[in-house]
Amino acid sequence: MEITLTTPALLFPALSLLLLAFTNRFLSLAKLIRDLKHVYKASHSHLVYGQIQNLRTRLVLIRNMQAFGIASMFSCVLCMFMIYAGWQTAAEVIFGAGLLLLMVSMALSLWEIQISVKALELELSDLEHDEEIAPVSPS
Numbered sequence: 001m002e003i004t005l006t007t008p009a010l011l012f013p014a015l016s017l018l019l020l021a022f023t024n025r026f027l028s029l030a031k032l033i034r035d036l037k038h039v040y041k042a043s044h045s046h047l048v049y050g051q052i053q054n055l056r057t058r059l060v061l062i063r064n065m066q067a068f069g070i071a072s073m074f075s076c077v078l079c080m081f082m083i084y085a086g087w088q089t090a091a092e093v094i095f096g097a098g099l100l101l102l103m104v105s106m107a108l109s110l111w112e113i114q115i116s117v118k119a120l121e122l123e124l125s126d127l128e129h130d131e132e133i134a135p136v137s138p139s
Helices: 011-043 046-085 088-133
Strands: none
Touching (some): 011 046, 046 088
């Protein structure tokens, strides 16, 4: 396979958008954790503590998603340098490694989304349970 300078450059827009999305997820989780920490200090609720533990797991996943995404982008830049230097075989290997790193980053993203959905399902089931116990009368 022959790759040119433009081949790894094609991944830059996708990688940039992925890293931006990962950063936004991180920032929203950080705010939620800070808010829940205040709630926990006031109530010492086991439910809130469990949510914070879930968010801690998700933060670790997001950190790793970002790390693999950045490593993928670094691999693309390194690949471009190797093509420029005339090291075609090494460039192809590095480009393949960059693609693998990107796949790992996206797999971690999928895992984080699944954890997030499970947490939301628990919240909704708790709400449904409360509704079954004390149904709201129509106004």
